[in-house]
Amino acid sequence: MGDVTPLDAARPRALEFFAGIGLARMGMEAAGFRVAWANDYEPDKKAMYDAQFGETDGHSFALGDIGRVLVSDLPRDVSLAWASSPCTDLSLAGGRAGLAGAQSGTFWHFIRLLRELGDDRPEVAVLENVTGLATSHGGDDLAAAIRAFNDLGYSVDVLALDARRFVPQSRPRLFLVGAQNPPEDIAEPNSELRPDWLQWVYGDETLRTHRAALPAPPAPMHTGLGSMVEEIPLDDERWWDRERTEAFVASLSPTQRERVATMRRESGVKYRTAYRRTRGGVAVWEVRPDDISGCLRTARGGSSKQAVVRMGSKRLQVRWMTPREYARLMGAGDYDLSGARNNQALFGFGDAVAVPAVAWLGEHYLMPLVRGALGKASARVAMVAND
Template sequence: MNDNRTHTATGKACPQALEFFAGIGLARLGLEESGFQVEWSNDIDSAKCEMYRNNFTDTPGHTLVEGDMSELSGDDLPHDASIAWGSSPCTDLSLAGTRTGLNGKQSGAFWQYVRLLEELGDSRPPIAILENVNGLATSHSGEDLAAAVHAFNVLGYSVDVLSIDTRRFIPQSRPRLFLVGLQNPPSAEQFDSSLRPDWLQQVFADTSLRTHRAPLPEPPSPLMSGLNMYVENMADDDERWWDAERTAKFLDSLSPVQTARVETLRNETTVSYRTAYRRTRNGKAVWEVRADDISGCLRTARGGSSRQAIIRMGNGQAAVRWMTPREYAALMGAAHYNITGLRPNQVMFGFGDAVSVPVVEWLGKHYFMPALNNTLGKDLYVEQTLLSNHTA
């Protein structure tokens, strides 16, 4: 199964990764950009698996298992992995979902992930990750997050908890929670980070849980602009732009505040873009336009969410259309993902239900790989020592 691919920078064999709840494989893209090789993946959704195969065609040394995790056992998994990634379903945890928590029908698949890791026994990867929505931190007043951390503790992992927004890398507002389980965590010294905001401190203060706060560099600051660089350039006569009647209905649905926002940008001599969602306010469907130059969170159609629209404004004109599948891919950090021959709704559902590539890549480079190589935080220790000596 392992073709012993080597990392181009080090010339060493790449550490292996398992990808649970693989979806369309965006975690894989980020892990492999940071030096790992994904050797095994699983997802239950046939449409997502089709997208996965469409993009990762005949990859040597990789196995994609399509099917229910409950039908797998530890014996079905490779036993040489260094990291296990799990992006468990967020339907029962997200604000757009049912908020039934980890025992919900969808999000409860987390326990199958735990079971499979347990069945790996001594072959369990030294690093295990859970990615989910920020809602996990508040689900059932924090009890669900504590239960997830405890489950990792039972498997021998100390757990760090981070909240990272995609907008630190790409102009899309997409905050997500990451539980990083390490068999060999850093020293007992605790490190503060903007990635561990105040509302996460409850889990670190729980003495019944084994947690750590690893030394990490600060990621880039959240972006406030840049959407225009990810928008497809379309001619005025492109059929995807809405006709005059539909555009007028869109504009008429805006509140006075929203209308003033659009009018200001429409009267500019430069072209700008904004995204908009359709909301229900007082029982009436209306459109709301973002004030900032970034995308709202890309979502699936389930749980009451809506598809995002793009508005182009400037030189006295305003044009509206739906966001395209290619824009969905770009705003998830996967601009070159192969979507040829796939249905548009299939593509947008797959990307709207995924983790963004640059976030995984950043974690891989600055957290997972250093943790694996026992170099986690060493550069920061050196910087702090030099700074202290200089100040003294």
């Protein structure tokens, strides 16, 4: 990336906890921030991160367990701290151990470091996680996270934002936005960003919360998967052979098999995505009925990997989704994949946050919060100077 330019130096600086392959960084920097420090514990993810961003003056990456990160390792004069902490113990696919779990519990080290920063604590702190955080342990985990921010001087806003509003992938996520100088609260009717199942947060008088005035996000996408699919020759070896494809079709339910057969007979080409599920102890395939991708996941096993189904003009072909397709569906279509292994890339993207969701939040919420705080601080300095 080269040296820090005067323009870069003027950008508010950010910390990127649980950085993964850097998709949050891409979104934050698109919104005008400059990421000065990052941390993750997986060498494979750092390798992809380094390939994408290169060596940048004014940026450091702490590889290792966040529990071993010291406050002295963190740069000062930062305006934003972003944390995409592990969701393993909060997702429906996990054990639902919540914030007490070994993976998702790393959130408390993020809180520890913010506490130890003291007066150097950033103006804004964000936690991104799966929507399962809202229901984990009957809402107690979400309340505990908000109180942890409250104890550090942050008022918290809670937003539900689906990447489907920006890319053709169903990927709902929860964002906790902590502000030391929150905007004026708006008594709005329930919005798309704060649906009914989140409203209890604002009615709990033991929690310090706010609701910022925000523009309506883009409408959810219902089509567009085809534009994400790589053009792969029909005789490419990545397409499954006849026997495997027939086994795929045979595993479909009668309803799905008929739907697939109909699309296969139609003219033109259509793409759908498919997951392998276990139903009644039997592995079966399920094809999405709509023209968007299912939620990308980490490629720890066959059931988590997503397949692409190509249908039309009496043909049906199936293959695994490629790393480039994962990248496009995460809003990072130009990501440098030149040195990444297949599963390394799938894992990195499946365990990340969608770039355009971060960029939208950064542009419409985080940057205005930071600029407002910086403006107030400058005004206070000017008043003192004039006294």
